[in-house]
Amino acid sequence: MKKIIIRVAIVLVILMVVGVIVVGFFLGDIVKAGMNTVGPKITQTTFVVNSVSVSMLTGSAGVKGLVIGNPEGYQSPHAISVGKAAVSVAPFSVLSDKIVVKSVEVRDAEITFEGNPIGSNNLKKLQDNVNAIAGASVAPATNATAKTGDKKPAKKLQVDDFLITGAKVQFNGVTLPLPTIHLSNLGAGPDGITPAALVKEVLGQVTTASLKAVEESLTKLGKGGIDATKNAGKAVTGEASKIGKSLGGLFGK
Numbered sequence: 001m002k003k004i005i006i007r008v009a010i011v012l013v014i015l016m017v018v019g020v021i022v023v024g025f026f027l028g029d030i031v032k033a034g035m036n037t038v039g040p041k042i043t044q045t046t047f048v049v050n051s052v053s054v055s056m057l058t059g060s061a062g063v064k065g066l067v068i069g070n071p072e073g074y075q076s077p078h079a080i081s082v083g084k085a086a087v088s089v090a091p092f093s094v095l096s097d098k099i100v101v102k103s104v105e106v107r108d109a110e111i112t113f114e115g116n117p118i119g120s121n122n123l124k125k126l127q128d129n130v131n132a133i134a135g136a137s138v139a140p141a142t143n144a145t146a147k148t149g150d151k152k153p154a155k156k157l158q159v160d161d162f163l164i165t166g167a168k169v170q171f172n173g174v175t176l177p178l179p180t181i182h183l184s185n186l187g188a189g190p191d192g193i194t195p196a197a198l199v200k201e202v203l204g205q206v207t208t209a210s211l212k213a214v215e216e217s218l219t220k221l222g223k224g225g226i227d228a229t230k231n232a233g234k235a236v237t238g239e240a241s242k243i244g245k246s247l248g249g250l251f252g253k
Helices: 003-043 091-095 124-140 197-251
Strands: 046-057 059-069 080-089 098-107 109-110 156-165 166-170 172-177 180-187
Touching: 003 046, 003 059, 003 124, 003 197, 059 172, 059 180, 098 197, 124 197, 156 197, 166 180, 180 197
Parallel strands: 098 156, 109 166
Antiparallel strands: 046 059, 059 080, 080 098, 080 109, 156 180, 166 172
């Protein structure tokens, strides 16, 4: 009898492991579909994820080929492109009202800047789009208690660590490196943070860093032009002085 119980227990464990593996295999496609559905609603642009891999056993996920399109009126193929991103999640938190994301690492993102750094540009427009959605997603929480039969509130998030490394900005044919962006304790409170608010926070940091890089590039370019003009002026003045001395010597004879 004892041997039978042990065998049954072993079979159940094997079935559970197989079940987790099967769910994990299909979960990537489910997450990918969810991102491709929710993403455009948040950014109000095209939003495409190429692939998502999920491991239920380790609570890890990988995202490849995430491309955020430009807002209407801008011609560049995309605003932001991410080759790879790694995510670590507390596995059992997916069953609760708040999903705890232990870490997110985005590597080698490519940002395309189009427009005026101190006026209208694609990144500011994209930020405005996200801000509008993030504000709308928070608004219902300030209203009266939800009526019976209303939809269940969307899951909230907590992101302990969000790291962006190796990002670059493409501007007028020039590639500008961005400093590392590190955010922590996003949604650490009991209310967590909505997906839209998370995108708003991260995109705000990316936009600020990108604008700073573009402005510094233009400042250096302007200074270089001024220095070149000064040097050219000095050269002309020097040549004029030499010519004057030569003419003076000629008439003095």
